[in-house]
Amino acid sequence: xxxxxxxxDVRLRTAAVVGTGLIGTSVGxxxxxxxxxxxxxxRDPEVAREAAALGAGRVxxxxxxxxxxxxxxxxxxxxxxxxxHQRAGLARYFTDVGSVKVPxxxxxxxxxxxxxxxxGGHPMAGAERSGPSAARGDLFHDxxxxxxxxxxxxxxxxxxxxxxxxxxxxxxxxMDAAEHDRTVALTSHAPHLLASxxxxxxxxxxxxxxxxxxxxxxxxxRIALGHPDLWTDxxxxxxxxxxxxxxxxxxxxxxxxxxxxxxxxxDPAQQDRGEQELHHLLALGVTGRERLPEPARVG
Amino acid sequence: xxxxxxxxDVRLRTAAVVGTGLIGTSVGxxxxxxxxxxxxxxRDPEVAREAAALGAGRVxxxxxxxxxxxxxxxxxxxxxxxxxHQRAGLARYFTDVGSVKVPxxxxxxxxxxxxxxxxGGHPMAGAERSGPSAARGDLFHDxxxxxxxxxxxxxxxxxxxxxxxxxxxxxxxxMDAAEHDRTVALTSHAPHLLASxxxxxxxxxxxxxxxxxxxxxxxxxRIALGHPDLWTDxxxxxxxxxxxxxxxxxxxxxxxxxxxxxxxxxDPAQQDRGEQELHHLLALGVTGRERLPEPARVG
Numbered sequence: 135x136x137x138x139x140x141x142x143d144v145r146l147r148t149a150a151v152v153g154t155g156l157i158g159t160s161v162g163x164x165x166x167x168x169x170x171x172x173x174x175x176x177r178d179p180e181v182a183r184e185a186a187a188l189g190a191g192r193v194x195x196x197x198x199x200x201x202x203x204x205x206x207x208x209x210x211x212x213x214x215x216x217x218x219h220q221r222a223g224l225a226r227y228f229t230d231v232g233s234v235k236v237p238x239x240x241x242x243x244x245x246x247x248x249x250x251x252x253x254g255g256h257p258m259a260g261a262e263r264s265g266p267s268a269a270r271g272d273l274f275h276d277x278x279x280x281x282x283x284x285x286x287x288x289x290x291x292x293x294x295x296x297x298x299x300x301x302x303x304x305x306x307x308x309m310d311a312a313e314h315d316r317t318v319a320l321t322s323h324a325p326h327l328l329a330s331x332x333x334x335x336x337x338x339x340x341x342x343x344x345x346x347x348x349x350x351x352x353x354x355x356r357i358a359l360g361h362p363d364l365w366t367d368x369x370x371x372x373x374x375x376x377x378x379x380x381x382x383x384x385x386x387x388x389x390x391x392x393x394x395x396x397x398x399x400x401d402p403a404q405q406d407r408g409e410q411e412l413h414h415l416l417a418l419g420v421t422g423r424e425r426l427p428e429p430a431r432v433g
Numbered sequence: 434x435x436x437x438x439x440x441x442d443v444r445l446r447t448a449a450v451v452g453t454g455l456i457g458t459s460v461g462x463x464x465x466x467x468x469x470x471x472x473x474x475x476r477d478p479e480v481a482r483e484a485a486a487l488g489a490g491r492v493x494x495x496x497x498x499x500x501x502x503x504x505x506x507x508x509x510x511x512x513x514x515x516x517x518h519q520r521a522g523l524a525r526y527f528t529d530v531g532s533v534k535v536p537x538x539x540x541x542x543x544x545x546x547x548x549x550x551x552x553g554g555h556p557m558a559g560a561e562r563s564g565p566s567a568a569r570g571d572l573f574h575d576x577x578x579x580x581x582x583x584x585x586x587x588x589x590x591x592x593x594x595x596x597x598x599x600x601x602x603x604x605x606x607x608m609d610a611a612e613h614d615r616t617v618a619l620t621s622h623a624p625h626l627l628a629s630x631x632x633x634x635x636x637x638x639x640x641x642x643x644x645x646x647x648x649x650x651x652x653x654x655r656i657a658l659g660h661p662d663l664w665t666d667x668x669x670x671x672x673x674x675x676x677x678x679x680x681x682x683x684x685x686x687x688x689x690x691x692x693x694x695x696x697x698x699x700d701p702a703q704q705d706r707g708e709q710e711l712h713h714l715l716a717l718g719v720t721g722r723e724r725l726p727e728p729a730r731v732g
Contacts, residue, residue, distance in 0.1 A: 260649070307645075313642075318645060320635070320642065321642070321643070321645050321647070322645075324634075325649065325650055325653050326649070327714070327715075328627060328631055328686075329653050329718065331686060331714065332623070333717075333718040334685065334721050335678065335681065336619070336721035337717050337720045337721035339724070343619065344724055345726065346579065346606075346613070346616050346617060346620050347557075347620045348558065348621065350559070351620050351621065351624055351725065352727075353655050354628050354653050355624070355722045356649070357653055358719060358722045360719075362715035363712070370707075370711070373697060373707075374693075380686060380689060380690050383630055383634065384686050384687065386630045386633065387627075387679060388683065390626055390679060391676050391679050391680055391683065394668065394673075394679070397669050408669075408672075409665060409669060412626075412665050413662070413665045415629055416629050416657075416659075416664050416665060418636050419628065419632035419633045420629075420657060422632040423632040423654045423655070423657045423658050425635055425636065425638070425643055426635065426650065426654070427643060
């Protein structure tokens with residue numbers, strides 16, 4: 135490779151994936167395909183064997199510390215796993231793929247883990263389905279993969295995590311952990327909860343009414359299929375930033391309801407006001423949606 | 434055809450499409466492909482010519498009344514269009530494709546239109562893009578197409594509209610107009626406004642933060658790309674049922690925000706309560722989403 139790359143100076147020869155669900159197995163598939171010897175661990179050995187059978191690596195602990203371990207588990211269990219696997223000498227450096235970055239980092243320090251050799255990570259990829267069978271080696275291709283080093287993070291941890299991102303075909307973005315958490319509250323966690331609320335309204339609806347559901351409703355509520363256990367964990371770990379976004383949405387929702395009520399007012403001026411307010415909210419939605427980057431490719 | 438069908442007794446030989454946008458042009462393409470002589474009218478003659486060039490029919494008024502005219506325009510302008518085209522003798526029977534059914538029917542009667550030869554209709558199909566160029570002859574294939582006859586609707590109007598639905602390859606559903614409007618408030622109009630509110634939060638976000646937007650957010654906010662003028666019209670026409678759904682969602686949203694705040698409470702019992710409430714909302718969302726019928730085929 136003639137092109138300079140931040141991860142070029144380090145080579146990832148060995149890795150471990152702890153937690154072989156959708157994301158962990160996809161990491162294992164990507165690394166194994168690029169020649170990295172990858173060890174697979176899961177609290178359920180059967181799940182690790184399933185990932186290994188798909189080509190994500192070999193089951194079990196490595197004989198010597200690997201270059202980098204990837205903790206692929208819900209945010210709340212990352213600190214304890216980091217401490218435990220550091221003490222067992224699993225790897226020189228650690229990263230994770232959790233959707234929230236401040237609390238794991240803070241708790242890891244407080245439980246006594248060495249956070250110098252750890253850097254938080256979050257690939258912007260996923261699927262509604264979970265488990266190894268939903269994994270794909272190209273899951274991270276051209277996706278953003280955030281890394282959140284702190285002033286205490288060793289340069290070697292960042293370099294090895296950048297090499298992981300490169301081998302997975304993703305685009306690395308370095309970001310402050312708190313900024314990351316506020317951002318995903320806006321782009322992922324609050325939208326998830328709102329999609330769940332919309333989908334929840336359908337739970338009690340008469341089946342004949344659901345025949346009128348179209349592609350728009352299916353798209354809008356697709357993320358609500360995410361696993362409630364995992365998402366409770368994510369929302370709990372990022373509660374304050376998510377609550378802040380949702381309070382703002384609640385304020386806008388109150389305006390929308392008021393605007394709809396003004397339309398029924400006998401005073402034409404109130405009707406006009408309601409119509410203008412609705413038009414403003416809808417137009418702002420178009421503006422916001424048009425700002426979203428389109429995916430580089432399908433898949 | 435050996436299979437009995439409610440629309441079998443009538444044959445649609447001639448039709449008119451008034452308003453050659455996405456839906457109207459798609460109707461024209463479907464009817465023309467099935468051999469129905471179709472006349473295309475639009476307040477902008479250039480748009481009608483564009484639809485005709487795509488194969489949706491011929492531009493201009495028919496020399497004699499056609500069997501059925503399809504009014505493909507926003508709900509608020511349907512009553513006046515119905516009255517005008519009835520007086521001009523455009524067709525024996527009329528239907529429309531508007532997203533709301535009670536107000537056009539009520540207003541049509543009050544402005545003096547003959548609502549006996551009119552039956553409301555609403556195909557469950559669409560696209561974010563608008564205009565003739567986005568039209569497709571198979572847009573309605575295997576989609577639900579609601580018809581809302583009243584006790585004043587002539588049987589011939591229903592029979593001709595059913596034949597239209599059949600020729601477009603859609604599945605007809607007969608439904609009370611008020612029930613239709615309450616249902617689409619739940620399945621389409623309230624979700625649209627909520628998607629607009631979520632998308633609107635992105636309008637002022639820093640571009641670097643939008644790099645963290647993934648496929649989930651794109652799906653959830655896709656419908657927010659709908660045209661603000663059309664959607665203001667739809668929401669205005671169905672204001673009371675939409676407001677009712679949104680008030681319920683606002684109540685659930687307040688519960689969700691409270692649950693997130695309980696998670697930060699020093700009392701572990703409050704934290705548990707918050708977690709349980711969030712899990713309940715998320716699980717209800719999964720239940721509701723799983724009830725949605727999947728499309729019969731892609732496209």
